[in-house]
Amino acid sequence: MSRSNFKRFSSGSKHPDRKSRFPQKSDSSSRGPRRSPPALSSKKRTTLPQLRLLLVWGVLIGAMIGLGVKLYQLQIVQAPELQKKARSQQTVNLRPYIPRRSIIDSQGNVLATDRLVHILYVHPVQFKITKKEVAIKLSSILKDKTPQQLIKQFEQRDTGIPIARDLTEGQATRIDKLRLDGVELNESYARFYPQEKMVSEIIGYVDSDRNGQAGIERSQEKLLERDLLSLYVRRTALGEIVPAFLPKNLLKSNDLRVQLTLDMRIQRAARAALRQQLDKFNAKRGAVIIMDSTDGSLISLVCEPTFDPNQYYKSRIELFKNWTVTDLYEPGSTFKPLNVALALTAGVIQANTIIHDSGSVQVDGWNIYNATKTGHGEINIAEILQTSSNVAMVHMMRRLGRNDYYQRLQQLQINRKTGIDLPGEVGGYLKSEEIFTKRGIEVATASFGQGLSLTPIKLVQLHGALANGGKLVTPHLVRGLVDVDGHLHWKPKHKVTQIMSSNVSQQVVEMMETVVTDGSGKASQILGYRIGGKTGTAQKAGPGGGYLPNVKITSFVAILPVDNPRYVVMTVIDEPKGSNTYGSTVAAPIAKKVIEALISLKGIPPSYSSQYN
Structure with a gap:
């Protein structure tokens, strides 16, 4: 390498393959001193952090306002509806059977009351034995029904045939022991009149829907019907009732009876x-x-x-x-x-x-x-x-x-x-x-x-x-x-x-x-x-x-x-x-x-x- 070439290399860059940080004019265009790049002002250096701070602050404020609006929406506007949903999920509504008031005469003799009855239904489609065999077994318990009468009832339809509506406790027990497929016993409450015909023109009667249709049973419907209670109790996530939340005096019922001026004697x-x-x-x-x-x-x-x-x-x-x-x-x-x-x-x-x-x-x-x-x-x-x-x-x-x-x-x-x-x-x-x-x-x-x-x-x-x-x-x-x-x-x-x-x-x-x-x-x-x-x-x-x-x-x-x-x-x-x-x-x-x-x-x-x- 010649001396002139070495000198030119030395003055342009320390390394032959690296460009200068700041571009320089060629020797042929200017021979004057170098000028440094302009520096950033202090005002510009402080503005940028402030903008960032304002941006973060705005986001936070906006989020707080949004949360506040949502909170208001949930706590005030939608509160009744949400409370209702919560109760439906956390509580269960119990509607216990409330019997009609009993009716008595002036001496305390019972003229009308509610009692538990057994109703017999059959579902012939589910019989595992013949209809005749089922009829023979049931007729031995239902004294007022012959096998022929029962078979005729069985042929009415395939399911849900009522056979007897007022079975005694003994009859119900005997039928249950038969363990017959397609034979169903239901328990229900029905109105009972122990005096039978003696006061029927006064008392009247209640139909199968528990509605009074004649006599006192009809005219005094509101007096005879007790208040229907709805018991709301808490339950666990598994659906179990929490005893601590049962209302007080749950088992204490209204035992008032309707007394008539009638003297049965x-x-x-x-x-x-x-x-x-x-x-x-x-x-x-x-x-x-x-x-x-x-x-x-x-x-x-x-x-x-x-x-x-x-x-x-x-x-x-x-x-x-x-x-x-x-x-x-x-x-x-x-x-x-x-x-x-x-x-x-x-x-x-x-x-x-x-x-x-x-x-x-x-x-x-x-x-x-x-x-x-x-x-x-x-x-x-x-x-x-x-x-x-x-x-x-x-x-x-x-x-x-x-x-x-x-x-x-x-x-x-x-x-x-x-x-x-x-x-x-x-x-x-x-x-x-x-x-x-x-x-x-x-x-x-x-x-x-x-x-x-x-x-x-x-x-x-x-x-x-x-x-x-x-x-x-x-x-x-x-x-x-x-x-x-x-x-x-x-x-x-x-x-x-x-x-x-x-x-x-x-x-x-x-x-x-x-x-x-x-x-x-x-x-x-x-x-x-x-x-x-x-x-x-x-x-x-x-x-x-x-x-x-x-x-x-x-x-x-x-x-x-x-x-x-x-x-x-x-x-x-x-x-x-x-x-x-x-x-x-x-x-x-x-x-x-x-x-x-x-x-x-x-x-x-x-x-x-x-x-x-």
């Missing part, structure tokens, strides 16, 4: 007396009602024919209604004491007023006769009731103006319901004022209890006003809710209306006593007791107007004791057969037997009156 006596008379006269139907007039409580209410509420599905549907509150009839002569009370209140008669009974009277071209077709001459008001004179009643009520008479009938609230706590009650029927006052025949027929209609329970309510001093009380069966010790926790309130003076009502009751001692009610006499009464034999109205020939409804109403009136007893026999069928011969004898039971069981003391000594 008197109910049995009344039904026995009624059945005997219905059979004797081959009657269509009958009823007995006993009411305590002091408050309207019903001690007995019997209707025949009736049904078994334990097997309601085997009965005719018309038997489910209580016809003493659903059916209207013309009361006939049993309404006469009420007309006497209206006339006394109006002042058109006195107790000693004399009225001439000629045996017939003509009104608007219509001839009206007494039932005996004979007259009784000059008779007082008590004798009018004794002889049940239609003619004398027409003359008596004519003393009132037609409008006045109509208004006084309205005060009896004939066309209003009594308010009894049974379903299906209907109001009575009284013609409009325009029709009633237009013709004299309307006044005439109403005077002896025809041309107007009411229910048997309404007539009992009206006679109750005669017994209790003129107050219209509400007939009722529900006494209230009682505990196992008989303490009353709740009772219903009933309306009371004064419709006549106590003086007038007592006068009428004393007149009714002469009907029992000297008139058509002698069949109800009981030695030592003062009883007021009134018989009735009324024609039955036909569907197209007019009256049905040779068809009648007989009745008798009694009030006792006369010296301190309290109880009203009414007996009704519908369509008795035979020639000697009147209120005095058909209905009054029933009342006597019922009153005898009432006196004995209620401890009614005898009346010490000279006329009974």
